[in-house]
Amino acid sequence: MRPAGQMWSGPALLPLLLLAIPAPLQAAAAAAATLARTPPPPPPSAAQARPSPASLPAWPGRRGVGERQEQRGPMEIPPSHYPARRASGVVGSYINYQHGGPNTIFEVRQVARASREDIAGVGHKYRLKFSIAEILPQDSPVNCTAEILYHHGDQHVAPEVHYTVEGEFGKNTEQVDNEFYNRIKNLSELLEAQNIPDSHGNITAEMEPVRNLAQVACGYVIWQNSTEDTWYNMVQVESVKQVKRNDDYLEFSYVVVIHDIVSQEVIPWHMQVLWHPQHGVKVIRNSRQPKRAAQD
Numbered sequence: 302m303r304p305a306g307q308m309w310s311g312p313a314l315l316p317l318l319l320l321a322i323p324a325p326l327q328a329a330a331a332a333a334a335t336l337a338r339t340p341p342p343p344p345p346s347a348a349q350a351r352p353s354p355a356s357l358p359a360w361p362g363r364r365g366v367g368e369r370q371e372q373r374g375p376m377e378i379p380p381s382h383y384p385a386r387r388a389s390g391v392v393g394s395y396i397n398y399q400h401g402g403p404n405t406i407f408e409v410r411q412v413a414r415a416s417r418e419d420i421a422g423v424g425h426k427y428r429l430k431f432s433i434a435e436i437l438p439q440d441s442p443v444n445c446t447a448e449i450l451y452h453h454g455d456q457h458v459a460p461e462v463h464y465t466v467e468g469e470f471g472k473n474t475e476q477v478d479n480e481f482y483n484r485i486k487n488l489s490e491l492l493e494a495q496n497i498p499d500s501h502g503n504i505t506a507e508m509e510p511v512r513n514l515a516q517v518a519c520g521y522v523i524w525q526n527s528t529e530d531t532w533y534n535m536v537q538v539e540s541v542k543q544v545k546r547n548d549d550y551l552e553f554s555y556v557v558v559i560h561d562i563v564s565q566e567v568i569p570w571h572m573q574v575l576w577h578p579q580h581g582v583k584v585i586r587n588s589r590q591p592k593r594a595a596q597d
């Protein structure tokens with residue numbers, strides 16, 4: 302079990318987050334941050350580190366959206382300021398959804414460089430360089446180069462994300478994943494739980510993978526629903542119910558609590574999530590639930 306209630310020593314994000322959210326959720330948020338705070342092991346020596354750039358498919362066709370388009374060049378923006386950090390956070394959510402799992406969580410560490418470009422008639426494109434680390438299982442940070450394009454339009458379109466990481470990315474968690482899978486598949490009653498972490502910020506060892514899976518799935522919701530004016534973070538699993546299936550997948554119905562640092566809103570979000578150790582995480586349905594105002 303993770304120790305709860307340690308002092309925050311990281312960047313200025315958490316105090317802001319803690320001030321803003323209702324008291325019962327503060328412990329949950331603190332515990333979520335504890336996850337992220339364990340220092341990484343020393344970086345591997347140059348001899349060990351063998352970069353093998355992993356790249357996603359090329360940026361999908363957004364070019365040629367009208368020749369009249371006025372293209373002002375990219376403007377450097379301070380990497381430590383929140384526009385750069387929240388854009389990097391959305392990329393981190395996207396990476397988590399692609400590569401995370403019940404025993405695998407990634408976290409954006411330091412933003413080293415950022416620029417923003419106004420693309421007339423389309424939106425804003427951020428170019429980012431940041432380090433990202435697997436915090437579970439713990440691994441040393443790798444550098445990531447990313448682009449994220451927020452569309453400005455009447456209709457919401459998920460930001461387009463493209464990234465490349467330098468070096469090795471993602472450890473093998475096959476054994477722990479299979480243990481979790483078998484444990485849940487073999488439960489005599491379907492799993493049901495509330496408030497992970499609880500109001501003391503505690504998470505039992507059995508519930509950690511259940512919470513991690515929610516965080517990874519929430520990466521999809523955050524990526525899909527982020528705009529340039531939001532900064533979403535998942536703070537708690539409010540409830541989870543396993544759904545019986547006749548195939549090999551595990552299915553969970555989650556209500557998670559998302560906090561928007563920009564608007565200070567606390568938003569419950571329902572997600573229906575499938576997971577299989579070989580096929581990964583998939584959010585098959587999701588819907589925003591009525592907002593709850595943060596209490597002061």
Ligand SMILES: *[C@@H]1O[C@H](CO)[C@@H](O)[C@H](O)[C@H]1NC(C)=O
Pocket residue numbers: 344413442443444467
């Ligand atoms: C990441 O990039 C910085 C320069 O921006 C470099 O100093 C550092 O060694 C790189 N880290 C890794 C793990 O490659």
Ligand SMILES: *[C@@H]1O[C@H](CO)[C@@H](O)[C@H](O)[C@H]1NC(C)=O
Pocket residue numbers: 483484486487
């Ligand atoms: C759990 O289920 C797996 C198959 O899914 C089976 O191989 C294993 O023996 C079961 N373990 C227990 C403890 O029942």
Ligand SMILES: *[C@@H]1O[C@H](CO)[C@@H](O)[C@H](O)[C@H]1NC(C)=O
Pocket residue numbers: 305306501502503
């Ligand atoms: C939960 O956390 C509180 C405060 O940190 C601690 O006193 C308590 O023993 C913990 N409970 C369990 C069940 O671990």
Ligand SMILES: *[C@@H]1O[C@H](CO)[C@@H](O)[C@H](O)[C@H]1NC(C)=O
Pocket residue numbers: 457458459525526588589
């Ligand atoms: C979330 O994003 C998806 C995809 O971009 C969109 O279809 C959906 O309407 C959004 N939901 C909310 C509540 O904004």
